[in-house]
Amino acid sequence: xxxxxxxxxxxxxxxxxxxxxxxxxxxxxxxxxxxxxxxxxxxxxxxxxxxxxxxxxxxxxxxxxxxxxxxxxxxxxxxxxxxxxxxxxxxxxxxxxxxxxxxxxxxxxxxxxxxxxxxxxxxxxxxxxxxxxxxxxxxxxxxxxxxxxxxxxxxxxxxxxxxxxxxxxxxxxxxxxxxxxxxxxxxxxxxxxxxxxxxxxxxxxxxxxxxxxxxxxxxxxxxxxxxxxxxxxxxxxxxxxxxxxxxxxxxxxxxxxxxxxxxxxxxxxxxxxxxxxxxxxxxxxxxxxxxxxxxxxxxxxxxxxxxxxxxxxxxxxxxxxxxxxxxxxxxxxxxxxxxxxxxxxxxxxxxxxxxxxxxxxxxxxxxxxxxxxxxxxxxxxxxxxxxxxxxxxxxxxxxxxxxxxxxxxxxxxxxxxxxxxxxxxxxxxxxxxxxxxxxxxxxxxxxxxxxxxxxxxxxxxxxxxxxxxxxxxxxxxxxxxxxxxxxxxxxxxxxxxxxxxxxxxxxxxxxxxxxxxxxxxxxxxxxxxxxxxxxxxxxxxxxxxxxxxxxxxxxxxxxxxxxxxxxxxxxxxxxxxxxxxxxxxxxxxxxxxxxxxxxxxxxxxxxxxxxxxxxxxxxxxxxxxxxxxxxxxxxxxxxxxxxxxxxxxxxxxxxxxxxxxxxxxxxxxxxxxxxxxxxxxxxxxxxxxxxxxxxxxxxxxxxxxxxxxxxxxxxxxxxxxxxxxxxxx
Ligand code: GLA
Numbered sequence: 001x002x003x004x005x006x007x008x009x010x011x012x013x014x015x016x017x018x019x020x021x022x023x024x025x026x027x028x029x030x031x032x033x034x035x036x037x038x039x040x041x042x043x044x045x046x047x048x049x050x051x052x053x054x055x056x057x058x059x060x061x062x063x064x065x066x067x068x069x070x071x072x073x074x075x076x077x078x079x080x081x082x083x084x085x086x087x088x089x090x091x092x093x094x095x096x097x098x099x100x101x102x103x104x105x106x107x108x109x110x111x112x113x114x115x116x117x118x119x120x121x122x123x124x125x126x127x128x129x130x131x132x133x134x135x136x137x138x139x140x141x142x143x144x145x146x147x148x149x150x151x152x153x154x155x156x157x158x159x160x161x162x163x164x165x166x167x168x169x170x171x172x173x174x175x176x177x178x179x180x181x182x183x184x185x186x187x188x189x190x191x192x193x194x195x196x197x198x199x200x201x202x203x204x205x206x207x208x209x210x211x212x213x214x215x216x217x218x219x220x221x222x223x224x225x226x227x228x229x230x231x232x233x234x235x236x237x238x239x240x241x242x243x244x245x246x247x248x249x250x251x252x253x254x255x256x257x258x259x260x261x262x263x264x265x266x267x268x269x270x271x272x273x274x275x276x277x278x279x280x281x282x283x284x285x286x287x288x289x290x291x292x293x294x295x296x297x298x299x300x301x302x303x304x305x306x307x308x309x310x311x312x313x314x315x316x317x318x319x320x321x322x323x324x325x326x327x328x329x330x331x332x333x334x335x336x337x338x339x340x341x342x343x344x345x346x347x348x349x350x351x352x353x354x355x356x357x358x359x360x361x362x363x364x365x366x367x368x369x370x371x372x373x374x375x376x377x378x379x380x381x382x383x384x385x386x387x388x389x390x391x392x393x394x395x396x397x398x399x400x401x402x403x404x405x406x407x408x409x410x411x412x413x414x415x416x417x418x419x420x421x422x423x424x425x426x427x428x429x430x431x432x433x434x435x436x437x438x439x440x441x442x443x444x445x446x447x448x449x450x451x452x453x454x455x456x457x458x459x460x461x462x463x464x465x466x467x468x469x470x471x472x473x474x475x476x477x478x479x480x481x482x483x484x485x486x487x488x489x490x491x492x493x494x495x496x497x498x499x500x501x502x503x504x505x506x507x508x509x510x511x512x513x514x515x516x517x518x519x520x521x522x523x524x525x526x527x528x529x530x531x532x533x534x535x536x537x538x539x540x541x542x543x544x545x546x547x548x549x550x551x552x553x554x555x556x557x558x559x560x561x562x563x564x565x566x567x568x569x570x571x572x573x574x575x576x577x578x579x580x581x582x583x584x585x586x587x588x589x590x591x592x593x594x595x596x597x598x599x600x601x602x603x604x605x606x607x608x609x610x611x612x613x614x615x616x617x618x619x620x621x622x623x624x625x626x627x628x629x630x631x632x633x634x635x636x637x638x639x640x641x642x643x644x645x646x647x648x649x650x651x652x653x654x655x656x657x658x659x660x661x662x663x664x665x666x667x668x669x670x671x672x673x674x675x676x677x678x679x680x681x682x683x684x685x686x687x688x689x690x691x692x693x694x695x696x697x698x699x700x701x702x703x704x705x706x707x708x709x710x711x712x713x714x715x716x717x718x719x720x721x722x723x724x725x726x727x728x729x
Pocket of ligand 1: 548
């Protein structure tokens with residue numbers, strides 16, 4: 001039993017393999033949070049709370065003379081706005097009388113087998129015997145408004161999920177101004193927080209800071225989870241590192257605007273709340289209606305960041321990513337974007353395909369420019385019909401030729417966008433998100449389609465499904481190339497305009513779900529100008545995501561390093577591209593580009609016909625090697641061995657579950673004259689086993705505690721890949 005409820009103490013204890021989470025119903029139904037951390041029994045942890053009268057901390061009316069009970073310092077599960085807790089809150093409603101007070105108290109609970117699902121929203125899944133669900137029902141006595149708090153426990157995976165549902169059983173309409181997915185309170189708040197910031201072509205850079213008194217936040221107002229901040233954060237002991245320390249990771253299963261707020265309060269307690277960004281949000285909730293927040297995943301690790309990442313990787317791989325491609329090997333693909341940009345025709349593509357097939361590539365992906373009037377990024381989005389003139393025939397014919405070579409075929413789409421210069425815009429100018437009477441703003445010469453309107457989603461879906469029905473497409477790259485602004489939907493009245501952002505995401509999810517159901521064989525790769533929508537919500541539909549538009553191997557070291565904290569390697573779309581690199585103009589060795597791209601779902605982003613014979617031979621070997629290592633890379637345990645932000649080399653490894661195989665990779669990041677030795681200590685090996693590495697055999701203990709001595713680099717950014725294999729028993 002992963003969920004225990006002690007009737008006498010009114011304590012809930014949620015247990016996973018290595019962690020426990022505790023809460024308690026106290027006086028007048030207030031639901032307090034007591035504990036989250038290393039596994040404990042069901043011992044009532046409320047002894048940790050100091051009940052004392054604190055200045056300027058008011059008390060709920062029912063407490064009368066008891067001044068020690070104040071929501072302003074008690075740890076809570078879902079703090080409400082307006083009732084005397086002035087910290088970051090989870091919920092703010094506007095009642096029919098204009099007041100914003102709601103006071104949710106415990107009413108009942110139920111425990112169910114299996115993991116709950118959320119209608120219309122992505123959520124973790126698990127076999128029925130591997131998970132349990134706790135639903136705590138809360139109610140506001142004065143208004144009659146209700147709330148359900150969802151807790152999903154996947155014991156083996158150390159996962160606790162949270163979500164909330166706001167229910168309006170009254171006869172009046174209320175407005176939801178803020179509805180977060182969860183709150184996590186810590187009595188002892190001396191902690192660091194790590195968030196992942198970035199920009200287009202430099203996503204998910206880890207930034208660590210001590211919690212300061214007051215609120216710190218990361219989030220996105222861009223309608224996507226964004227390049228700029230990721231909906232994954234870590235709170236940890238200040239001493240935590242890769243191998244030691246208490247760390248708490250929280251990841252939203254959501255792809256739209258979000259807020260992650262951390263607060264260190266006046267009594268040095270910490271609070272984390274995460275959910276849909278309240279900034280643009282205003283949801284009308286009529287009588288009988290309910291509103292479901294997205295889900296969040298919480299994971300605790302007592303063994304530092306490596307343990308935390310391993311658990312997040314497992315959670316994503318086993319409980320988020322679905323369907324055929326969850327376990328199946330992903331094809332090594334060649335994407336024509338950096339090879340041709342918009343400048344291609346059918347013959348050129350076929351030549352690339354022939355060259356690629358020759359070297360072992362398994363799939364050709366036709367990127368942007370195959371549809372409508374789309375010879376540049378100034379026009380055509382929305383016109384999802386094949387430009388047969390450009391291709392010199394139908395897409396079906398082209399794909400048949402590509403298939404006849406023995407290559408699979410993949411196609412790029414950007415279904416949520418519309419260019420002003422498109423037939424779609426000329427027919428439906430009101431389908432673009434744009435405020436009437438205002439010019440709006442364009443990003444990459446495009447507007448965003450109003451996906452809050454079901455008919456818009458249906459129209460685009462039908463156009464795209466028509467192609468997928470006719471042509472043998474086995475992979476779709478789903479792109480999104482601007483941020484959303486100027487929210488306004490022609491289909492909604494003034495008082496509902498605050499719903500568009502979330503309705504947009506719901507429209508996107510519906511489309512993706514229909515695509516997943518109708519074409520279960522299609523591998524979807526998410527993309528948003530690279531990694532601008534790299535989140536668990538997208539991973540539920542697309543098992544891999546193009547990690548960044550920056551294909552420079554050296555910058556990718558940092559991007560992939562940051563990404564690895566919260567997301568599995570199998571999800572990271574990563575390709576070898578030309579040198580000098582198209583984004584940074586940096587020159588890097590061909591093998592280094594492969595070393596870095598192999599830390600993900602591998603492919604090429606160049607015209608192999610333009611390579612020298614020597615490099616073509618390397619491509620052949622790289623693909624062979626990747627395919628040999630693919631299971632280890634995508635299913636093994638990933639270790640960050642040294643940071644690309646420090647020292648002289650970035651290093652990482654993949655270790656098989658049985659610890660008998662390891663792929664160790666390193667890239668020299670700094671040349672020095674008269675260099676000192678550079679050592680990398682391996683991790684996750686069996687100290688008692690012996691491993692063959694190159695021509696020599698080393699003990700696991702030697703490799704982990706003494707380390708590997710890296711060769712002196714003979715050129716800038718040289719890289720090394722070593723496959724270690726255990727010898728003997
Ligand atoms: C985005 C993607 C690229 C490519 C282009 C095409 O920037 O991230 O990989 O598909 O769009 O326009």
